């Protein structure tokens with residue numbers, strides 16, 4: 001093979017598939033059971049706790065729900081991982097020189113000496129051929145989603161539903177399950193729609209990694225990426241342009257991002273430009289959703305502009321929105337014979353290896369309250385991975401599947417008129433026999449189990465969903481009058497549903513109250529199938545692991561603030577919702593209380609909720625809602641199996657790139673206010689362990705900047721950190737913890753202020769033994785916590801500090817920091 005840019009098309013025409021095997025030229029590439037329990041109070045040197053399912057900031061506010069469709073509440077961050085699958089390439093672009101479209105693939109193959117050449121890559125797999133799948137199912141639009149926490153997937157599903165007509169027949173697929181190689185086979189009368197979230201620091205989502213690697217072989221300079229090896233379809237044999245093999249491809253793209261991240265929407269932007277560079281033609285504008293503002297609205301606006309173009313492409317009329325009538329639903333619900341297993345919350349098929357789809361039931365070994373005197377709960381939870389085969393490193397993330405509180409479940413069952421059938425076994429199947437996803441749940445379940453375990457029912461209902469799935473079922477004028485503005489007026493929706501914390505149950509209760517006031521007796525009843533379509537699937541929440549595998553090899557710990565949101569002050573409808581609890585963190589709090597015997601967790605089955613209940617002043621049994629001494633509304637959770645004091649959490653480990661330097665001699669500067677301390681605790685444990693194990697070896701200085709509200713109430717892990725740093729100082733004497741307690745004095749003091757105050761110590765660590773800084777420092781910098789303000793302020797403080805101490809312009813210092821980022825020596829694990 002000649003050197004040069006890789007790229008090309010695998011000759012498929014000659015290497016015909018026989019019996020599903022592509023010979024000759026192969027397709028390249030891508031080739032809660034517990035033990036223990038009962039009490040576990042933190043001893044000063046072991047433990048910890050935090051939550052994040054989209055992640056929290058130091059003040060405990062989280063990303064939770066600036067948008068209505070999100071998994072939100074209590075949940076966290078993630079840095080994505082690992083590159084998967086490397087392709088071996090048959091052709092080198094330089095072999096053919098400049099673009100020569102007239103040259104056939106066969107000729108190129110021959111020139112490459114390639115007739116018998118092997119890519120060394122995976123065999124063609126019919127199951128992974130999305131074009132084949134589309135055509136076999138009679139579909140002409142494929143919608144791929146790149147989703148980390150479920151929003152993009154939810155958007156993709158909703159888009160398909162909206163597009164569906166006789167002429168436009170969409171199919172929603174997960175790119176992880178399909179090969180990109182077939183892309184060139186798409187024809188002009190077909191369309192690919194990409195709904196792509198950006199994650200990490202401007203990275204593709206895990207399920208898009210393989211595709212992204214193929215299209216963006218050069219992440220530093222995406223425009224210089226090589227042409228991926230597409231499979232040449234038989235009907236285009238010899239006709240594909242080598243450099244623009246996607247000339248027949250039509251696509252549309254919507255990105256999901258958050259403007260507080262430096263690389264806003266970069267995943268969608270880069271994929272958009274790569275597809276165009278490869279000849280594909282975009283339909284309409286690229287959409288860019290910003291979940292710091294209103295991603296639902298961004299999506300709605302993009303659809304308003306793009307859907308007519310797509311419909312025009314297929315000669316389909318714009319549906320008459322005022323036509324009325326109940327919408328066709330995606331799922332059919334059949335009440336079947338009983339099945340005890342799935343009422344017990346056995347959610348996932350057993351597996352030998354564990355991942356997002358097959359979480360491991362990890363016994364909870366320890367729970368503790370880290371800041372008992374604080375006005376918020378900060379939890380420490382340890383789970384046991386023994387027997388799972390899963391390994392973790394300090395800096396990795398743990399995905400936790402939570403369950404909805406019994407109060408929210410019962411309230412919704414009541415609002416749907418399902419309380420008396422709550423434990424009826426049901427099977428939920430796709431109405432469309434060609435849909436990619438034929439079953440919504442892994443098995444027969446029950447109404448109650450579905451709402452408790454599988455669906456996000458606690459989120460405010462998005463405007464678009466009210467419009468398409470609630471309003472159409474309104475039969476009374478009162479219901480239509482109540483729902484109409486929420487469906488059609490963005491501001492009314494934001495004020496009532498968003499600020500009012502209206503989950504589906506609360507929204508339906510509000511509608512019912514309006515109907516009763518109007519004298520209606522025939523209340524709006526949403527069919528279960530509409531609920532299953534409306535509520536996104538329950539997503540795991542990710543937490544930065546707060547322990548070191550050297551110290552606790554099979555026992556990762558979580559450190560989480562328990563989230564509670566009050567309805568916006570002044571909202572006329574605040575009384576409708578009042579409070580919204582973060583799903584996962586409150587479940588963890590429930591777990592802690594269960595394990596420590598604080599309160600019975602199980603409610604009697606079948607209790608009736610007052611139809612007019614205005615939670616959370618009353619819980620599902622009609623009793624006053626329990627709030628604790630922190631003013632926190634407590635949820636109830638039915639634990640299965642109901643064995644006293646035992647609990648297992650469905651979890652899996654997600655690898656991250658947030659890693660200590662392999663060489664312990666390299667200094668580390670860690671900035672982790674609030675629960676941003678979590679990964680830093682793991683790092684500190686690790687360095688202390690090294691110091692104890694190798695007292696003779698030198699170690700780089702470790703500086704930890706931690707911030708919280710008050711020293712007295714909010715200094716989590718204080719004693720433990722003091723001891724760990726004593727150990728570290730035996731080999732790295734300059735190491736220390738520097739704290740910033742914002743409310744301990746009149747002026748707010750944050751970590752960035754402490755960085756400036758401790759400029760000498762920081763600069764010394766950055767020098768890493770050199771006399772002078774003449775380029776990017778060799779030390780490693782870690783930042784974890786709030787992306788919106790803290791992470792940016794920290795970068796600015798560091799640049800100012802370096803500029804001052806090194807005697808260089810701030811721009812130069814900023815440039816050095818940028819270079820450190822590129823070299824993974826300045827790492828962030830942040831959330832917004």
Ligand SMILES: Cc1cc2nc3c(=O)[nH]c(=O)nc-3n(C[C@H](O)[C@H](O)[C@H](O)COP(=O)(O)O)c2cc1C
Nearest residue numbers: 078148149150151152197200202257258261264265
């Ligand atoms: C850990 C994390 C990292 C993120 N990184 C970025 C980023 O670099 N750029 C960006 O525009 N948005 C970023 N976002 C925002 C997400 O793209 C946005 O929340 C999106 O709606 C998530 O979609 P999903 O639920 O389908 O994964 C990040 C979100 C999280 C939780």
